[in-house]
Amino acid sequence: MITIETNTEEDFYIIKVSGEIDASSSIYLDNKIGEIIKSEKKILVDCNDLQYISSAGLGVFMSYIHEMEEEDIKMVLFGLGNNVKNVFHILGLDQLINMVETKEDAKSLVDAI
């Protein structure tokens, strides 16, 4: 279903999400983000191997927007495939959640926002 791997580069915390995020698997992503925002301020989400996302996954990202703003935590998604990007786009959420093509772009954006 989904695999979540994490690592750090400089002061960036990277979450690599692989597989499919649906109503069954979204809890794992939710738990991981909930855990890391307690200590990390610069979060990159690597979506290069994310094949599918449903509203359950969108809901996870949406549910942290408010808290991240309040706590000055920056999060940027990168490497989204067309189908995954399209799901964000359908509801206009690509305007609310930062997403770029590459990891380097993501690092630059986190430092700029």
Added chain:
Amino acid sequence: MQYNYSAQCSKKNLAEIRKFISETLNNHFNSEIDIHHMVLAVDEVCANLMIHSHNCNPKESIDLSVDIKKHEVIIEIKDTGHGFNIKNYQEPTINEIIVEKKKGGLGLMLVKRVMDKVEFIKSSKSNICRLKKSF
């Protein structure tokens, strides 16, 4: 051509449901985005039914049928749960979802945007969600 599939109400089965829809449609259509939208719509409806109408009880099941016609696809998702009245459904705003940290509420919004017609039909014996996409 009509294709049928039955799944127990466990969220773990959503991946298999998506696979069934995807493989069925792949044999008839070339548009990756249209296939993805129909897979997404079915996934959302099934997840809602499993969670809200069946409490994820694997002893209960939902039945899917995919009817492929020349210019439209009709997908029916049938169950015997509590039923859903779309008239009572008020679409949340994106702001409400952010502020109230709701993790649900987005599914039906997606379904309504990606399908051409969404109907919920309730009878004494069963409930049917009928999704249509025209070409």
